């Protein structure tokens with residue numbers, strides 16, 4: 021159902037790889053809510069061809085941009101304003117990739133060249149995007165930039181590897197640039213810290229099934245889905261959240277405030293009953 025939350029708004033959406041992607045769901049919902057936007061992704065992602073379906077469904081154009089390249093970001097911001105006929109009102113940064121995770125390098129055996137790529141793709145790309153947008157004055161007053169994060173920025177989650185550092189850096193950029201951009205142009209910058217979600221990036225994390233189940237049992241509302249994440253992002257793009265900026269906002273069914281839930285305790289005790297001898 022449409023609430024016309026984004027009627028007349030123009031946006032740029034990074035990171036819709038396939039129909040599991042969080043950015044894909046955001047694009048579908050933003051379209052329903054009346055927004056016009058341009059889709060962008062790295063050239064390798066465009067070659068997979070799936071984005072064409074999303075573009076057709078939402079009446080959007082696609083621009084190739086490697087988010088680590090200032091030149092590509094400059095072109096993406098210039099072209100999207102030309103295509104949409106004016107400055108942008110929202111940008112979604114839904115980008116993450118760790119070559120160390122992909123190549124299964126453990127945290128105590130990191131390849132440092134890969135580590136730098138992880139940081140560049142997953143975190144510095146947000147800084148580059150904001151810096152180019154600000155210099156170009158590409159975003160309207162009270163426009164909203166949202167990046168996707170994960171609670172491994174604050175706490176250690178086995179298997180998340182060097183993406184934890186990337187998310188910490190990302191959230192810090194949200195605060196630091198949020199101040200600069202808010203002060204000078206009234207542009208808002210926030211991150212949404214989302215539950216584990218079955219996507220291409222999510223599924224690459226070691227032991228993801230267990231992580232998903234644990235987080236689901238621990239959260240009073242259960243894990244948040246990609247569709248629910250999209251709904252939350254839309255509220256942040258809308259005029260209903262005009263004074264929200266520099267925040268890392270947990271969208272996780274309550275997980276981030278939990279220590280132990282009845283469901284996890286029950287599950288754990290059952291395991292102990294089976295494993296441990298009676299005298300324990």
Ligand SMILES: NC(=O)c1ccc[n+]([C@@H]2O[C@H](COP(=O)([O-])OP(=O)(O)OC[C@H]3O[C@@H](n4cnc5c(N)ncnc54)[C@H](O)[C@@H]3O)[C@@H](O)[C@H]2O)c1
Nearest residue numbers: 035037041042062065087115116168216217219220221222
């Ligand atoms: N899936 C989860 O469990 C989960 C949880 C919390 C946060 N997040 C975050 O959500 C965001 C979106 O991930 P997703 O889960 O939808 O997975 P996804 O794999 O569908 O999306 C990741 C996107 O990053 C893009 N990308 C990678 N390198 C790029 C580059 N150099 N330039 C431009 N784009 C590039 C990919 O093409 C892809 O579209 C990421 O920041 C991810 O860390 C995911």
